[in-house]
Amino acid sequence: MATIAVHHQGALARNLRTINMVWLRELIRLQRMPSRIISGIAQPLLFLLVLGTGLGSLVDRGTGGLDYRVYLFPGILAMSVITSSLFASVSIVWDREFGFLREMLVAPVSRTALVLGKAVGGGTVAVLQGIVLIVVAPFIGVDLTVGRVFALLGGLLLLAFALTSFGIVLASRMQRMESFQMVMALVMQPMIFLSGAVFPLRDLPGWLSALTKVNPATYGVDLCRRAALENSVPLTYGDWVVPVWLDIMVVLALGSVMLAVAVALFQKTD
Amino acid sequence: MTQPAVEVDGLVRRFGDFTAVDGVSLRVEPGELFGFLGPNGAGKTTTISILCTLLRPSGGTARVAGHDVVAARDAVRANIGLVFQEITLDDYLSAAENLRFHAVMYGLHRAEIDDRMRPLLEMVGLEERADQQVRFFSGGMKRRLEIARGLLHMPSVLFLDEPTIGLDPVTRTHIWDYVDELRGRERTTMFLTTHYMDEAERCDRIAIIDRGRIVAIDTPDALKASVGADTVTLSTADDDRAAAELASMLSVDPERRNGSLVLRVPDGEAFVPRVFDVLSVGVQSVNVRRPSLDDVFIKYTGRDLRDADAGLTEQFTGNAMVRAWRRN
Numbered sequence: 001m002a003t004i005a006v007h008h009q010g011a012l013a014r015n016l017r018t019i020n021m022v023w024l025r026e027l028i029r030l031q032r033m034p035s036r037i038i039s040g041i042a043q044p045l046l047f048l049l050v051l052g053t054g055l056g057s058l059v060d061r062g063t064g065g066l067d068y069r070v071y072l073f074p075g076i077l078a079m080s081v082i083t084s085s086l087f088a089s090v091s092i093v094w095d096r097e098f099g100f101l102r103e104m105l106v107a108p109v110s111r112t113a114l115v116l117g118k119a120v121g122g123g124t125v126a127v128l129q130g131i132v133l134i135v136v137a138p139f140i141g142v143d144l145t146v147g148r149v150f151a152l153l154g155g156l157l158l159l160a161f162a163l164t165s166f167g168i169v170l171a172s173r174m175q176r177m178e179s180f181q182m183v184m185a186l187v188m189q190p191m192i193f194l195s196g197a198v199f200p201l202r203d204l205p206g207w208l209s210a211l212t213k214v215n216p217a218t219y220g221v222d223l224c225r226r227a228a229l230e231n232s233v234p235l236t237y238g239d240w241v242v243p244v245w246l247d248i249m250v251v252l253a254l255g256s257v258m259l260a261v262a263v264a265l266f267q268k269t270d
Numbered sequence: 271m272t273q274p275a276v277e278v279d280g281l282v283r284r285f286g287d288f289t290a291v292d293g294v295s296l297r298v299e300p301g302e303l304f305g306f307l308g309p310n311g312a313g314k315t316t317t318i319s320i321l322c323t324l325l326r327p328s329g330g331t332a333r334v335a336g337h338d339v340v341a342a343r344d345a346v347r348a349n350i351g352l353v354f355q356e357i358t359l360d361d362y363l364s365a366a367e368n369l370r371f372h373a374v375m376y377g378l379h380r381a382e383i384d385d386r387m388r389p390l391l392e393m394v395g396l397e398e399r400a401d402q403q404v405r406f407f408s409g410g411m412k413r414r415l416e417i418a419r420g421l422l423h424m425p426s427v428l429f430l431d432e433p434t435i436g437l438d439p440v441t442r443t444h445i446w447d448y449v450d451e452l453r454g455r456e457r458t459t460m461f462l463t464t465h466y467m468d469e470a471e472r473c474d475r476i477a478i479i480d481r482g483r484i485v486a487i488d489t490p491d492a493l494k495a496s497v498g499a500d501t502v503t504l505s506t507a508d509d510d511r512a513a514a515e516l517a518s519m520l521s522v523d524p525e526r527r528n529g530s531l532v533l534r535v536p537d538g539e540a541f542v543p544r545v546f547d548v549l550s551v552g553v554q555s556v557n558v559r560r561p562s563l564d565d566v567f568i569k570y571t572g573r574d575l576r577d578a579d580a581g582l583t584e585q586f587t588g589n590a591m592v593r594a595w596r597r598n
Contacts, residue, residue, distance in 0.1 A: 008348065008376065008377040008378065008423070009377035009378070009379060010377070011377075013377070014374070014375070014376075014377035017374045017377075018374055018375050020374075021370075021371055021374040021375070025360065025363065025367075025371060028362070028363065028367065029360075029362045029363075032362045032403070033362070095360075098357075098358075098360075098361065099354065099356045099357055099358035099359075100358055100359065100360045102324075102354060102358050103354075103358040103359075103372070104375070105324075106322060106323070106324060106347060106352055107347060107372075107375035107376060108344045108345075108347040108348040108375070108376065108377075109375050
């Protein structure tokens with residue numbers, strides 16, 4: 001059998017195809033681990049239907065006259081995207097434990113391509129879960145127009161990109177699965193509790209209100225809620241209503257900074 | 271003169287106070303099968319890691335396929351294939367998907383990937399398994415797939431770090447059959463590390479490395495010839511008396527080892543009849559052995575390879591690469 005000559009591609013084509021390949025690999029792996037899909041959808045559903053219904057009978061203050069479940073819906077969507085985006089980076093820890101990371105790092109591709117592929121892959125998985133959850137909206141009384149669905153998806157996408165990048169930064173220095181899970185829980189829970197995903201942020205004591213304002217996830221949740229609901233209760237600083245563009249800027253800034261940090265962390269050898 | 275495939279000059283790598291590689295210099299010619307033989311912790315993996323751009327040297331220079339491993343890292347990466355000590359496949363991808371992923375990262379054109387992949391899979395006997403997920407593969411199958419993957423982008427040098435470690439003897443033999451076949455077909459330069467003597471025997475040239483230094487470098491035959499003597503092992507009814515008689519009448523100095531007398535003589539087969547002539551005690555067994563790489567190793571390091579392995583702490587058991595990655 002004759003040896004076939006190989007013509008190697010240029011760096012740009014190689015890196016772009018690598019991003020695509022890393023992305024595709026995340027999707028293939030998701031599809032082959034159905035338990036991940038199920039748990040990713042079941043948990044937010046449980047929150048929305050059980051917790052939302054149960055707490056709804058107690059909570060009606062500060063939701064702007066909305067049914068608590070309707071108020072909760074975009075929050076839970078955002079929460080599910082935050083959770084699965086942050087956890088998407090678990091694949092880096094896995095890849096390190098099972099050696100595949102080495103196969104990628106010794107290849108003549110830029111680290112940026114690898115990180116971007118991971119970020120886009122994790123983000124896609126998170127948004128796919130969000131899409132499945134959107135289907136539930138009519139059953140709990142959320143009226144979505146086509147325009148609102150797209151706006152909501154845009155918000156989720158942005159949030160997924162930012163949080164996946166953040167997750168990659170956290171995962172890039174983690175050696176073990178145990179430490180990764182611990183750090184994730186430590187980061188994720190305050191981030192979600194302080195984001196306005198599950199309770200309205202008005203009329204909070206000063207210290208708690210301050211914490212919610214410095215939490216970048218707050219702006220992502222606000223973005224999703226304003227995209228999804230007609231009569232939502234927007235984020236405010238005192239009497240000043242935070243504009244949507246500021247929400248977008250904060251999430252975008254988080255994502256860009258984290259992506260840059262992630263690339264820098266992966267750049268180092270030795 | 272053609273450009274060497276690998277050229278290393280005065281390479282040093284320290285980890286804190288520990289010097290893992292201590293002034294290694296060597297040249298590997300294109301097409302050569304070059305072996306690095308040494309006990310665990312001798313610096314084999316550290317050297318390979320530097321050659322593969324995974325670790326930076328603390329001193330000295332190294333060029334692979336004409337490119338400097340520090341200054342031209344990407345050029346080196348594009349020109350090498352690597353089979354790691356540990357499996358580095360994605361278990362949830364099929365064999366073909368693992369190869370395709372690799373091909374994309376190394377910039378193979380879409381149309382060429384299949385042309386290149388199929389014969390390689392066939393060569394390592396996995397063509398029937400191409401679409402099966404790797405987690406259902408045995409250790410030997412994974413290894414073979416990794417070797418195919420390492421060759422997929424036609425590297426000028428294929429590095430194999432302990433390619434048969436942890437495999438059973440039958441699989442080891444199979445892997446070697448594949449390596450031989452691939453060499454015949456692809457003419458790739460291969461640089462491997464091993465601590466198995468029989469694997470070192472198959473190399474064109476070997477470097478014996480101990481405690482970070484190369485103590486000998488030559489063809490296996492030349493190295494064995496350098497030991498010179500055959501080894502004659504005798505057990506007798508009375509070793510003390512036999513030793514005295516041999517010393518006085520044949521002027522040799524027998525060494526005691528494991529309840530036997532061990533003699534090093536230039537021509538063992540001619541020596542044995544003379545032993546029978548002079549000894550007055552009964553001989554229970556005689557064994558004549560040509561020099562082996564074991565003897566070569568003992569000659570240059572003063573230790574048995576197995577003892578050298580056992581004597582080292584786990585801390586440095588060739589895990590420089592792992593540690594490097596842990597920090598990454």
